[in-house]
Amino acid sequence: MSIEQQKIKVWDFPIRLFHWSMVGLLAGLWWTAEIGEMQWHQVLAYVLMTLILFRLVWGFIGSETAKFSHFFVGPKKVIQYALTKPKPRSLGHNPLGAYMVFALLGLIMLQLTTGLFATDEIFTEGPLIHLVSSDTANWLTWLHKTNFNVILGLVVLHVAAVIVHVVKGENLVKAMFSGYKYVSGQVTAPALRSPWLALVIVALLFAGIWLLLLGPVVSFL
Known part of the structure; x- marks a missing residue:
């Protein structure tokens, strides 16, 4: 590590x-989904829904590096960054990484939404399937399955x-565990919000999802 580098906390705990x-x-x-445990599949989906909703809220009122505006x-600028060599290091997400974040959030929200209308045509149906016709439900089920493959493709790209x-010397995995990055020059540490605020937001969101969606599923386990 260069003596000109400093250790800065970039990613908050939430x-x-x-x-x-x-x-x-x-x-x-x-x-x-692979083993047919669809009730547990729904439970995990509703927990993920809680987290995604939290991330959307945190993207507006959370820590500086978590905000979408950051x-x-x-x-x-994305094209310019992609063509620049060597690429400058970013304190938070770089432009390409930012677009990956938006793409994954969008696709996961699509996945969760279509799941509310999906059916396995045997035992399990989404809680909102009664709002659409059988043809629409079948199409949304197909989209639900196909979209997951797209998500997996983006995950592979992200890992690569x-x-x-x-x-190239920038250990993003370690940074996402510890929250810290080493940066060159004099850089002002980003403002981080309290994890207790995040906990309150998650608790409120989870309570709403429990009442509307998760509670009835858990009662049948």
């Missing part, structure tokens, strides 16, 4: 917990990008 919880939940959702850039960064 963001780090969200990140690794999402990894575990996506793996669990894939596995429960890392959202226009397509021109992280590996490239590690090879």
